[in-house]
Amino acid sequence: SAQQQLIRASWQKVSANPLEHGMVLFSRLFDLNPDLLPLFQYNCKKFSTPQECLSSPEFLEHIRKVMSVIDAAVTHMENLHCLAEYLANLGKKHQAVGVKLEYFSTVGESLLFMLEQCHGPAFNMNVREAWTKLYSTVVETMACGWDV
Numbered sequence: 001s002a003q004q005q006l007i008r009a010s011w012q013k014v015s016a017n018p019l020e021h022g023m024v025l026f027s028r029l030f031d032l033n034p035d036l037l038p039l040f041q042y043n044c045k046k047f048s049t050p051q052e053c054l055s056s057p058e059f060l061e062h063i064r065k066v067m068s069v070i071d072a073a074v075t076h077m078e079n080l081h082c083l084a085e086y087l088a089n090l091g092k093k094h095q096a097v098g099v100k101l102e103y104f105s106t107v108g109e110s111l112l113f114m115l116e117q118c119h120g121p122a123f124n125m126n127v128r129e130a131w132t133k134l135y136s137t138v139v140e141t142m143a144c145g146w147d148v
């Protein structure tokens with residue numbers, strides 16, 4: 001579809017440099033909600049600033065993980081249910097580390113921010129709407145792994 005084409009085209013530039021763009025996404029996330037910082041702990045060590053977190057190798061790995069999940073969603077967007085089990089299980093893991101479903105909305109806002117930074121005015125309403133739909137579907141599927 002036209003929307004899928006918009007997503008593919010806009011993801012190309014981002015996926016050429018996932019870490020760089022993922023850093024923009026997560027910097028924005030911590031700007032929007034600094035309370036998310038303590039959720040990231042490696043070897044029980046809490047980061048005291050977003051800068052410290054954003055320079056830790058383990059956190060950079062998490063950025064790569066997030067970008068590769070989005071990449072898989074873009075690759076399989078015609079047939080997202082093939083990722084359903086994986087995403088539900090991923091949701092379960094996030095619930096276990098203290099993530100609340102509402103945090104994923106802020107991640108979504110940060111994703112749109114990153115895409116807009118990357119594409120400028122080319123990131124218009126149509127592209128935004130297409131991404132909003134895809135990201136919502138990913139989050140809904142992750143939410144299937146949540147115990148209420």
Ligand code: HEM
Pocket residue numbers: 036039040041058059061062065066067069070090093094097099103104107
């Ligand atoms: C793992 C936190 C959002 C993908 C983790 C871990 C933490 C975490 C603490 C375990 C340690 C690690 O692997 O680095 C968070 C928080 C989020 C968030 C606080 C948002 C507020 C996301 C999103 C995605 C994602 C949006 C993908 C769409 C992953 C993956 C793993 C992971 C693939 C590895 C799971 C595994 O080990 O099988 N996350 N995450 N995360 N996260 Fe996230």
